[in-house]
Amino acid sequence: MRSSRRLPTQGLAAAAALACSSGALAQGLTVAQDQRVWLQVSAFRPNMDSRVRLDETDSVLQGTPLDGETDFGLARRKTVPAVLLGGRLSERWRAEFEYFSLDRSGSATTDGIRFGDGQFVADIDTRMRTQTYRLSAGYSFLKQPDREAGVLLGAHVTDALLRVQGAAIVNGQAVGAFTERRSETVPAPTVGVYGSWRPGAGRWELSGRVDLFKLHIGDYDGRLVNLQANAMYRLTPHVGLGLGWRYHDLRVDADARNFSGEIKYRMNGPQLFLQAGF
Structure with missing residues (x-):
């Protein structure tokens, strides 16, 4: 009987301790969102x-x-590393910089394709590399402890390299080993939106963004669509682990002296990320 009378007191003490620790964690996560x-x-x-x-x-x-994957033998799937750095300029203004690179090489056999100044007629080795730099500034028209939404203005800069090597016919002459190499930097101003939400102001955070570009500038005609949807779980108030889906579609048609032709590539698939903030 004596021990049973102590149980309610012990239970109340445990509940109070749990409530205090949960409150401290929620407060830490609220600070971490900012x-x-x-x-x-x-x-x-x-x-x-x-x-x-x-x-x-x-x-x-x-x-x-x-077709890069069929005619050049480039891989259809490859892990692409990316790094993003962001910061708040004020309560509602923010800025982000991101970099990622896709570099693929392949080999194939052709019975005759024209690529640049060469008509390749046998085995070819190909390299296709794109380096993408994304810089954006955003303004949050909605800013609350558990949710945020805003508009973006920024730029995607893509540095593209194309190279094909092999036996070819150049200016009517057979060349045993010919290399056609072209590179081009394509700047693309973008507009977009972003948003995030923490259900119950807890450890989970859902976020997404959209960047769009479609414009004709001089000798270039381009289009860009960049979409992301992510879910992140905060392991600590300052470190989170996330999983998401990304879609990136770039199309450029150029008629410039140093690059005349078109580049189109589309990437879509899952992404895993680790985020740290202070």
Whole structure:
């Protein structure tokens, strides 16, 4: 009987301790959402679909429209590392910088394709690399402890490299080993929206963003669509582990002196990321 009378008192003490610890954790997570600086490292595992055409220099002769995965033997899936650095400029203003690179090489056999100044007629080795830099500034028109939404203005800069090596016919002459290499930097101003929500102001955070671009500038005609949807679980108030889906679609059609042709590539697939903020 004596021990049974102590049980209610012990239970109340345990409940009070649990409530205090839960309150302290919630307070820590609330502070963490207003991080001034955050760093995110991710591994993006997309399915890729690329199209490319490279026209002959100083000529109206167009190159052969090519499928990067079928005609060049490039991998359809590859892990793409990415790094993102963000920071708050004020209560409602924020800025982010992201970098990721896709570099693929392949080999194939062709019976005749025109790529740039060469008509390749046998085995070819190909490299296709794109490096993407994304810089954006955002304004949060909605800013509450458990949710945030805003608009973005920024730029995607893509540095593309295309290289094909093999036996070819150049200016009517057979060349045993010919290399066609072109590179181009494509800047694309973007507009977009972003948002995040923490259900119950707890450890989970759902977020997403959309970046869009469609514009004709000089000798370039381009389109860009970048979509992300993520779910992150905060392991601690300052460290989170997340899983999401990303879609990236870039199309550029150029008629410039140093690059005439088109580049189209689409990537979509899951991404895993680790984020730290302070």
